Amino acid sequence: MAREIERKFLVTGDGWRTNVVRSRAIAQAYIARGEQASVRVRIVDDAGGRLTVKGRVSGLSRDEFEYDVPLEDARALIGMRSGRLLAKRRYDVIEEGRLWEVDVFEGEFSGLVIAECELEREDEAVTRPAWLGREVTADPRYYNAALAVQGLPSDQ
Amino acid sequence: MAREIERKFLVTGDGWRTNVVRSRAIAQAYIARGEQASVRVRIVDDAGGRLTVKGRVSGLSRDEFEYDVPLEDARALIGMRSGRLLAKRRYDVIEEGRLWEVDVFEGEFSGLVIAECELEREDEAVTRPAWLGREVTADPRYYNAALAVQGLPSDQ
Numbered sequence: 001m002a003r004e005i006e007r008k009f010l011v012t013g014d015g016w017r018t019n020v021v022r023s024r025a026i027a028q029a030y031i032a033r034g035e036q037a038s039v040r041v042r043i044v045d046d047a048g049g050r051l052t053v054k055g056r057v058s059g060l061s062r063d064e065f066e067y068d069v070p071l072e073d074a075r076a077l078i079g080m081r082s083g084r085l086l087a088k089r090r091y092d093v094i095e096e097g098r099l100w101e102v103d104v105f106e107g108e109f110s111g112l113v114i115a116e117c118e119l120e121r122e123d124e125a126v127t128r129p130a131w132l133g134r135e136v137t138a139d140p141r142y143y144n145a146a147l148a149v150q151g152l153p154s155d156q
Numbered sequence: 157m158a159r160e161i162e163r164k165f166l167v168t169g170d171g172w173r174t175n176v177v178r179s180r181a182i183a184q185a186y187i188a189r190g191e192q193a194s195v196r197v198r199i200v201d202d203a204g205g206r207l208t209v210k211g212r213v214s215g216l217s218r219d220e221f222e223y224d225v226p227l228e229d230a231r232a233l234i235g236m237r238s239g240r241l242l243a244k245r246r247y248d249v250i251e252e253g254r255l256w257e258v259d260v261f262e263g264e265f266s267g268l269v270i271a272e273c274e275l276e277r278e279d280e281a282v283t284r285p286a287w288l289g290r291e292v293t294a295d296p297r298y299y300n301a302a303l304a305v306q307g308l309p310s311d312q
Contacts, residue, residue, distance in 0.1 A: 001232055031209065032188035032195045034238040039188045039195045039209070051207070051223065053187065053195070055236055065233060067207065067223050076157050077221060080211055082190035 004054075005061045005122055007137045011113035015131035016093045016102050023091045026103075029081035030148045038145050041069075041077040049074025054145075060122045060137060083148035084108065095129045109152055114142065160210075161217045161278055164293045167269035171287035172249045172258050179247045182259075185237035186304050194301050197225075197233040205230025210301075216278045216293060239304035240264065251285045265308055270298065 028042040040052045049071045055063035069077070078085060087106040092099060098117055105112040115132060136142040141153040184198040196208045205227045211219035225233070234241060243262040248255060254273055261268040271288060292298040297309040 001229055030190070031193045032190035034186070034188035034195075034236070036236040036238065037187045037195075037233075039190075039193075051209075053207075053233060053236070063232065063236075065225070065229050067225060069221070069223060073157055073221050076219070077193075077209060080190070080192040080209070080219075082192065 002064045002066070003061055004064045005119040005124075006116050007060060007119065007126060007135065008114060008116045008142060009128075009135050009137075010133035010142075011102060011115045011131055012133040013131050016091070016095070016100065016115070016129065019093045019095050020091045020102075021094055023089055025087075026090050027078065027085060027087050028144065029078045029085045030083055030145050031077055031080050032082070033145070040145070041074050041081075043071065043074050043078065047071065049077075051077065057140075057143075060119065081148070084151070086144055086148055096127050098127070100129070105147075109147065112147075112152060158220050158222070159217055160220045161275045162272050162293070163216060163275065163282060163291065164270060164272045164298060165284075165291050166289035166298075167258060167271045167287055168289040169287050172247070172251070172256065172271070172285065175249045175251050176247045176258075177250055179245055181243075182246050183234065183241060183243050184300065185234045185241045186239060186301050187233055187236050188238070189301070196301070197230050197237075199227065199230050199234065203227065205233075207233065213296075213299075216275065237304075240307070242300055242304055252283050254283070256285070261303075265303065268303075268308060 024045050026044055028040055030038055030040050032039045036056050038054050042050045049069040051067045051069050053065040088103045091102040093102050100115050100117050102115045140146055180201050182200055184196055186196050188195045192212050194210050198206045205225040207223045207225045209221040244259045247258040249258050256271050256273050258271045296302055
């Protein structure tokens with residue numbers, strides 16, 4: 001089990017592209033939701049499958065349990081999804097020594113770009129790169145699970 | 157991925173106890189449910205954890221994906237359940253060459269005893285031991301997921 005502490009921002013412009021260190025294609029979907037958990041399946045670079053149980057969000061944190069699964073299982077599990085399949089390319093961007101994951105969504109969500117950074121502590125200071133827009137950490141409409149069910153927020 | 161084909165019956169009396177070959181304690185809970193899947197976590201003999209994604213029931217069959225998980229993960233996942241924790245002792249019973257799993261429920265469900273047998277084909281003939289009561293294969297109230305959410309059926 002891991003405890004994930006992260007902040008999340010909309011991205012404006014392409015300034016981050018000069019600092020990309022690597023990228024990968026992600027296809028993901030949500031197969032089930034409970035009172036205290038949601039269950040996601042993800043395929044990375046069409047090569048590896050992963051099943052993730054995420055706990056409830058509390059502040060900037062949530063518990064997360066991740067398990068590698070065979071690719072063919074992941075494909076079948078994605079077929080059992082509720083809501084939409086999310087396709088995005090995730091870019092790892094290093095800016096002032098911090099790793100940002102910039103997700104460029106595709107298909108129906110084309111135009112949506114979200115940057116996340118993972119923190120050690122909830123009160124850790126974050127230097128905001130110039131290409132960061134509005135913070136959406138506390139906006140549940142930008143959870144990937146909500147995007148899958150509700151689609152793009154109307155103010156996007 | 158496995159495809160599970162099974163039939164399920166209420167059990168009347170103790171006639172099955174003479175043919176028990178082994179037993180184990182099972183604690184299980186459901187952490188999430190989707191349009192096409194439910195996700196269960198199980199601890200067997202307080203030693204091993206397992207995460208299972210079950211697909212929709214179609215006739216006597218359903219798809220099932222099972223993954224071993226660390227015991228401490230399973231305990232934390234059970235803490236993230238929706239609905240009740242189900243505790244039961246599962247007895248493997250061999251009768252006329254067929255394996256029956258007899259689940260004796262505990263706690264709130266005390267008195268409920270369900271026998272299941274797994275089939276190779278949906279149309280496979282099943283010789284019914286004398287201790288089998290009413291078949292509940294098609295009765296969704298007896299799915300473990302339904303027991304966890306709705307409790308014991310009122311006609312039980």
